[in-house]
Amino acid sequence: xxxxxxxxxxxxxxxxxxxxxGGAVWDVVSEDVDLGDAGVVTRExxxxxxxxxxxxxxxxGRVLLLRQYRHPVRRELWEPPAGLLDIAAEDACLAxxxxxxxxxxxxxxxxxxxxxxxxxxxxxxxxxxxxxxxxLSPVPExxxxxxxxxxxxMVPHWLPWEEAVESVLAGRLHNPSTVVGVLxxxxxxxxxxxxxxxxxAPWPERREGVPPGRIGRGA
Numbered sequence: 001x002x003x004x005x006x007x008x009x010x011x012x013x014x015x016x017x018x019x020x021x022g023g024a025v026w027d028v029v030s031e032d033v034d035l036g037d038a039g040v041v042t043r044e045x046x047x048x049x050x051x052x053x054x055x056x057x058x059x060x061g062r063v064l065l066l067r068q069y070r071h072p073v074r075r076e077l078w079e080p081p082a083g084l085l086d087i088a089a090e091d092a093c094l095a096x097x098x099x100x101x102x103x104x105x106x107x108x109x110x111x112x113x114x115x116x117x118x119x120x121x122x123x124x125x126x127x128x129x130x131x132x133x134x135x136l137s138p139v140p141e142x143x144x145x146x147x148x149x150x151x152x153x154m155v156p157h158w159l160p161w162e163e164a165v166e167s168v169l170a171g172r173l174h175n176p177s178t179v180v181g182v183l184x185x186x187x188x189x190x191x192x193x194x195x196x197x198x199x200x201a202p203w204p205e206r207r208e209g210v211p212p213g214r215i216g217r218g219a
Contacts, residue, residue, distance in 0.1 A: 012033050012034055012035055012036075013033070013034040014031050014032065014033055014034075015031075015032040015033070015034055015040055016031065016032040017029060017030070017031045017032075018030045018031075020044060025049070025084060025086060026046050026047060026048045026049065026124070026126075027046070027047040028044060028045070028046055028047070029044070029045060029047050030042060030043070030044045031043055031044075031045075045123055045124050045125065046120075046123060046124035046125070046126070047124070047125060048124045048125055048126035049084055049085050049086050049126075049207065050084070050085040050126055050127045050128065050206050050207060051082060051083060051084050051085055051119075051126060051127075051128045052082060052083060052085060052092050052093075052095050052096040052099065052128065052129050052130075052131065053079075053080045053081070053082035053096070053128060053129075053130045053131070053177035053181060054080055054081050054082070054096045054099065054100050054108075054130070054131045054132075054133050055080050055114060055130060055131070055132050055133070055181040055182065055184075055185055056080070056081065056100060056104060056106055056108065056133045056134075056136060057132065057133070057134055057136075057161060057185070058134075058136055058158065059136075060160075061160055061161055061162075062158040062159055062160055062161065063080075063158070063159065063160075063161050063164050063182070063185070064080070064081070064104055064106070064156060064157070064158055065078040065079060065080060065156075065157050065159065065164070065173075065178065066078070066079055066080070066081060066103060066104065066154045066155065066156055066157075067079075067154060067155040067156075067157065068153075068154050069153065070175075073174075075174075077173075077174060077175040077178075078157070078173055078175065078178060079175040079177060079178055080130070080175075080177055080178060080181055081096075081099050081100045081102075081103040081104045081106075082099060082103075082177055083095060083096075083098070083099035083102075083103070085206070091200075092129050092203055092206065093111055093131065093199040093200055096111070096129075096131045096133070096199075097111075097133075100133060101139050101144075101145065102145035103145075103154065104156060105138055105139045105144050105145075106133075106136050106137070106138060106139060107136065107137050107138075107139055108133035108134060108135055108136050108137075109134070109135035109137075110133070110134040110135045111131055111132070111133055111198070111199030112131065112132045112193070112196035112197060112198060112199055113129060113130070113131060113132075113196060113197040113198070113199060113201050114130045114131060114132045114180075114181055114184040114185060114188065114196065115129075115130045115180050115181065115184040116128070116129050116130075116203060116205060117130075117176075117180055118205070119176055125207070127203070127205040127206045127207070128176075128177060129203055129206070130177055130180055130181040130184065131199060132181075132185060132188070132193075132196065161182070161185055161186065161189065162186075164178075164182045164185075165182055165183065165185075165186045167182075168182050168183060
């Protein structure tokens with residue numbers, strides 16, 4: 001039996017690094033990277049604080065998706081509750097709990113990790129963790145978050161997890177956390193959810209304690 005494959009940390013030397021843009025949430029940088037025999041190449045990429053997303057599943061086996069407008073793709077996408085890790089050193093599971101409460105007015109007693117992935121490793125370093133939240137309860141109305149901007153028009157929809165899988169495979173859903181989370185949930189359901197990691201499982205791919213807009217502040 002062979003050992004399982006895994007993604008390994010293997011950085012190449014950076015010869016030079018330049019600021020292209022210092023943003024409020026993420027930066028754009030340009031680096032000259034020494035690839036050894038392949039020579040030195042220049043790569044521009046987005047330096048991102050990371051994010052979390054949550055597949056919330058109720059006792060009937062339904063999952064929650066929120067319709068939200070995403071301007072870069074000019075579409076309303078069906079997405080799980082999600083948010084940036086833009087608070088330095090905030091625990092990822094706590095961040096997911098906060099986003100679930102703010103975007104869906106829900107709390108959950110049971111948390112597991114469904115999947116970890118890099119959203120666009122050829123163009124940015126955003127690490128994203130998708131959680132599974134169960135044993136749901138509503139946030140009291142007096143404690144609910146006042147949503148703003150694109151979040152004001154979010155529309156919630158509950159659908160059976162099997163229907164969510166069918167929608168992903170049919171090409172009707174395109175948000176990456178929806179696709180990854182729903183398919184990961186399907187695989188986990190076929191294993192009785194017994195192989196899932198706990199909500200506080202280590203996440204070494206995440207960049208800890210790095211605030212957004214680093215270039216703009218001279219960091």
